[in-house]
Amino acid sequence: MSADTPSEARARFEAGDFRGARNAAQAGLENTPDDPDLLRIAGRAGVELGDADAAEQLRRVADMRPDEVESWRDLGDALAAEGRTGEAADAFRRVLKLSPDDEAALTALGHAAYVTGSGADAVSYLEQAAERAAGASTAMISLVDMYREMGQPVDALAAAVKIAEAAPTNAAAALDVAELSLQVERFDEALRAFERTRELDDVAEHEVYALHGMIHVEMRRGDFERALELAREAGGVDRHGRTAEVLAFLEARESGDSGDEATNLEEVEGALSASLAEHRRLHAQDSRFEDGGD
Amino acid sequence: MPRTRVSRTGAIDVPEMIAPSRALTAEWRRCPACEAFVYYKRLKRNLGVCPECNHHFRLRLRERLDQLLDADSLEELGAELEPVDVLSFADSKPYAERVAQAQRKTGSTSGAIYGTGTVDGQPLVLAGIDFDFIGGSMGGAAGEAITLAAELALDTRTPLLVISASGGARMQEGCVSLMQMAKTSQAIGRLAEAGVLYISLLTDPTYGGVSASFASLGDVLIAEPAAHIGFAGPSVIEQTIRQKLPEGFQTAGFLFEHGMLDLVEPRENLRRTIRGLLELHASARDVREGPAAAADRLPKTDGQPPTSDPEAVARRRPWEVVQLARHLERPHTLEYLGVVFDGFQELHGDRLFGDDAAIVCGLAKLGELPVVVIGHQKGRTTSEMMERNFGMPQPDGYRKGMRLMRYAARFGMPIVTLVDTPGAYPGVGAEERGQSVAIAESIMLMSRLRVPIVTLVTGEGGSGGALALAASDRLLMLENSYYSVISPEGCATILFKDAAAAPRAAAALRLTAPDLLRLRVMDAIVPEPEGGAHTDPVAAAANVKTALVESLRELVVLDPDELVQRRYERFRMFGAPGRQPVLPPVDAIEESA
Numbered sequence: 001m002s003a004d005t006p007s008e009a010r011a012r013f014e015a016g017d018f019r020g021a022r023n024a025a026q027a028g029l030e031n032t033p034d035d036p037d038l039l040r041i042a043g044r045a046g047v048e049l050g051d052a053d054a055a056e057q058l059r060r061v062a063d064m065r066p067d068e069v070e071s072w073r074d075l076g077d078a079l080a081a082e083g084r085t086g087e088a089a090d091a092f093r094r095v096l097k098l099s100p101d102d103e104a105a106l107t108a109l110g111h112a113a114y115v116t117g118s119g120a121d122a123v124s125y126l127e128q129a130a131e132r133a134a135g136a137s138t139a140m141i142s143l144v145d146m147y148r149e150m151g152q153p154v155d156a157l158a159a160a161v162k163i164a165e166a167a168p169t170n171a172a173a174a175l176d177v178a179e180l181s182l183q184v185e186r187f188d189e190a191l192r193a194f195e196r197t198r199e200l201d202d203v204a205e206h207e208v209y210a211l212h213g214m215i216h217v218e219m220r221r222g223d224f225e226r227a228l229e230l231a232r233e234a235g236g237v238d239r240h241g242r243t244a245e246v247l248a249f250l251e252a253r254e255s256g257d258s259g260d261e262a263t264n265l266e267e268v269e270g271a272l273s274a275s276l277a278e279h280r281r282l283h284a285q286d287s288r289f290e291d292g293g294d
Numbered sequence: 295m296p297r298t299r300v301s302r303t304g305a306i307d308v309p310e311m312i313a314p315s316r317a318l319t320a321e322w323r324r325c326p327a328c329e330a331f332v333y334y335k336r337l338k339r340n341l342g343v344c345p346e347c348n349h350h351f352r353l354r355l356r357e358r359l360d361q362l363l364d365a366d367s368l369e370e371l372g373a374e375l376e377p378v379d380v381l382s383f384a385d386s387k388p389y390a391e392r393v394a395q396a397q398r399k400t401g402s403t404s405g406a407i408y409g410t411g412t413v414d415g416q417p418l419v420l421a422g423i424d425f426d427f428i429g430g431s432m433g434g435a436a437g438e439a440i441t442l443a444a445e446l447a448l449d450t451r452t453p454l455l456v457i458s459a460s461g462g463a464r465m466q467e468g469c470v471s472l473m474q475m476a477k478t479s480q481a482i483g484r485l486a487e488a489g490v491l492y493i494s495l496l497t498d499p500t501y502g503g504v505s506a507s508f509a510s511l512g513d514v515l516i517a518e519p520a521a522h523i524g525f526a527g528p529s530v531i532e533q534t535i536r537q538k539l540p541e542g543f544q545t546a547g548f549l550f551e552h553g554m555l556d557l558v559e560p561r562e563n564l565r566r567t568i569r570g571l572l573e574l575h576a577s578a579r580d581v582r583e584g585p586a587a588a589a590d591r592l593p594k595t596d597g598q599p600p601t602s603d604p605e606a607v608a609r610r611r612p613w614e615v616v617q618l619a620r621h622l623e624r625p626h627t628l629e630y631l632g633v634v635f636d637g638f639q640e641l642h643g644d645r646l647f648g649d650d651a652a653i654v655c656g657l658a659k660l661g662e663l664p665v666v667v668i669g670h671q672k673g674r675t676t677s678e679m680m681e682r683n684f685g686m687p688q689p690d691g692y693r694k695g696m697r698l699m700r701y702a703a704r705f706g707m708p709i710v711t712l713v714d715t716p717g718a719y720p721g722v723g724a725e726e727r728g729q730s731v732a733i734a735e736s737i738m739l740m741s742r743l744r745v746p747i748v749t750l751v752t753g754e755g756g757s758g759g760a761l762a763l764a765a766s767d768r769l770l771m772l773e774n775s776y777y778s779v780i781s782p783e784g785c786a787t788i789l790f791k792d793a794a795a796a797p798r799a800a801a802a803l804r805l806t807a808p809d810l811l812r813l814r815v816m817d818a819i820v821p822e823p824e825g826g827a828h829t830d831p832v833a834a835a836a837n838v839k840t841a842l843v844e845s846l847r848e849l850v851v852l853d854p855d856e857l858v859q860r861r862y863e864r865f866r867m868f869g870a871p872g873r874q875p876v877l878p879p880v881d882a883i884e885e886s887a
């Protein structure tokens with residue numbers, strides 16, 4: 001092993017050349033099989049490359065250097081990557097012992113808790129993680145969903161607002177704010193957020209969903225005149241007739257023809273809620289697993 | 295009140311399922327299907343497939359290429375391609391602004407990729423549409439990338455892989471966008487004429503003008519499970535027919551069932567499947583264009599050779615032969631495929647209606663020679679027999695077979711057919727879809743194909759349903775198989791007015807291999823182990839292999855014109871005065887059965 005093998009391996013790792021980093025580290029390990037620096041780089045690169053023995057290498061590092069936060073964080077990362085969530089949680093707990101503010105550990109423990117069914121613990125960990133991170137952190141993103149599921153729309157909205165502020169061009173984030181604002185009856189905020197989704201959504205066909213949201217807001221706060229205007233606009237961009245029912249209802253109401261109960265308010269609101277759910281589903285379905293580009 | 299405006303072309307219909315990506319970085323991702331939180335690195339290791347529910351996340355095009363291609367093998371071309379605002383189009387935003395926004399978001403200028411790369415060292419030309427770029431809609435630039443890739447593949451005679459994900463044609467480029475369907479299709483047409491392999495990978499979602507042009511024109515069409523593929527978007531259809539669509543509508547599984555896809559492969563198999571196809575086609579090209587002679591690629595075999603002497607095989611009563619031919623444990627096409635051939639890659643679907651399991655087709659190697667194999671398939675267990683319809687094909691089965699015959703001709707691959715059917719299926723649906731037409735067309739197609747065709751009757755050779763796979767250069771029969779214009783039972787009922795007279799009818803029909811050899815209907819008998827093929831399938835398969843290799847060795851050296859002419863003469867003689875041999879009366883032993 002040349003004297004600079006660890007630094008070469010590290011440089012490759014930092015440059016994103018995981019294969020090169022692993023090969024350099026493995027070459028060094030042939031001479032010094034217990035070198036913790038080389039094991040660490042081989043293990044970290046192995047996690048990125050999906051190597052089967054990465055976790056084992058990193059466990060050896062943790063055994064040799066139990067007082068280093070990195071050791072346990074790396075091990076937790078490797079175990080989580082293998083889907084060994086329980087063992088990963090153990091490793092991340094060791095991280096917290098050494099470094100109580102560690103965001104990655106708090107985030108991981110939050111998700112691990114959620115997986116094992118303890119929603120309250122999950123939220124507690126993630127709230128701590130979110131406090132320590134800026135903007136649209138993983139913890140914050142997951143909190144929106146978790147709060148929503150736990151029936152805490154006000155908290156969900158607060159989290160969604162932070163994400164939308166951190167990712168101002170993200171249509172899905174704006175949509176979360178719009179939906180949650182409508183749910184908690186903050187109508188001005190909801191209207192602004194729906195307008196923003198209309199602006200941000202780069203699929204022209206989605207304009208109708210944003211308009212439906214705006215109609216919904218106006219109806220909920222009793223401005224049926226404005227709702228009718230918006231419905232006419234929505235009818236113009238709606239290629240699939242989703243607005244017909246809403247428009248018919250609002251026109252009938254406008255002309256005082258309330259005798260026609262064929263479509264009642266409840267049905268129309270139901271249709272608008274369905275439209276919103278559909279829009280959300282489309283965005284969820286479209287989520288990629290890689291890092292996004294926004 | 296504005297009426298529902300339903301696009302009836304579909305081609306310019308961008309379905310509603312398209313949405314911009316959430317695109318927020320997160321170390322834990324939520325599965326949209328099962329709502330599990332999954333650690334990002336675990337998901338990545340799993341190729342973007344949810345480990346909890348197997349949901350295939352949509353991939354960015356780059357990530358897809360990383361998964362499929364050899365590391366660092368991608369050479370990108372077409373940097374100059376860029377969407378052009380040919381109509382000066384504006385909806386709520388000017389088109390030019392939408393393009394600029396998409397370019398910023400994706401880092402791609404054109405919204406498509408084309409270039410070259412390798413899969414396990416096998417070279418290919420590739421193109422792909424980036425779904426994140428205005429919903430993957432096909433405008434001039436994307437059409438150009440596909441077309442340039444096809445032209446490069448043609449010029450260099452390199453296989454083409456196109457990866458699609460698209461909402462359809464791009465409305466903002468109007469009819470110029472529509473014309474991309476024609477432009478790309480004609481480029482693919484030239485590839486097909488030249489016999490250059492084109493693999494189309496359809497990913498979630500592929501719709502409209504893309505699915506209705508190049509994406510559906512692959513020699514092989516592959517999709518991932520649950521990918522949505524269709525012409526019109528589901529809500530357009532729901533609005534038109536005013537009915538809720540069933541679960542699974544327009545998924546890859548749905549299309550596969552309806553014969554529209556060759557393969558539905560989980561993401562983890564894609565690279566291996568594509569590599570296998572490329573390798574096999576590389577061998578076929580070597581045989582066709584170059585250095586390797588087909589005959590040299592045939593394997594050495596050690597089975598018992600076939601015989602053209604009718605006296606050389608054990609003498610059995612015809613009815614006994616019929617029973618052996620129908621024996622439940624007799625080896626079927628798939629068993630022979632596993633032993634006689636290597637690397638069988640089944641291909642499915644007739645691209646018209648269905649995938650008939652009574653006929654299996656695909657690519658395989660006989661020794662080192664790539665061939666197309668088509669055969670009837672019976673089942674062994676009750677459920678399998680039902681699924682395979684007891685080896686009685688529907689028209690869809692024959693049409694699938696014809697699709698593969700044309701495939702073989704396109705790539706110069708010899709064809710081996712294995713016949714084992716009681717007959718074509720007599721059913722209402724089969725008649726509605728043209729059973730007669732399918733059989734007739736199959737016979738005619740085979741008679742004119744410019745590649746060698748060898749047929750082996752492995753069990754039952756039931757009439758037209760058998761001949762539809764048997765209008766070939768050589769007809770071989772296993773010793774205990776039969777080939778007949780009608781089943782003995784059918785003949786007994788009609789002509790002997792007595793179903794119990796089937797054994798007599800079996801003798802009268804002269805349906806055994808020795809008699810058919812004397813009639814010159816067939817060319818050689820493949821010996822079976824003493825108790826029949828089912829008593830020692832491996833030995834039977836060795837004999838089958840020897841016989842197929844021997845026939846192909848004689849045929850692959852023939853010039854295609856001569857091949858077709860000889861095939862013509864082969865069938866021309868039947869019933870021709872002075873040329874058709876006539877059998878002496880059935881002897882007493884056979885009659886007494």
Ligand SMILES: [Zn+2]
Nearest residue numbers: 325328344347
């Ligand atoms: Zn899932």
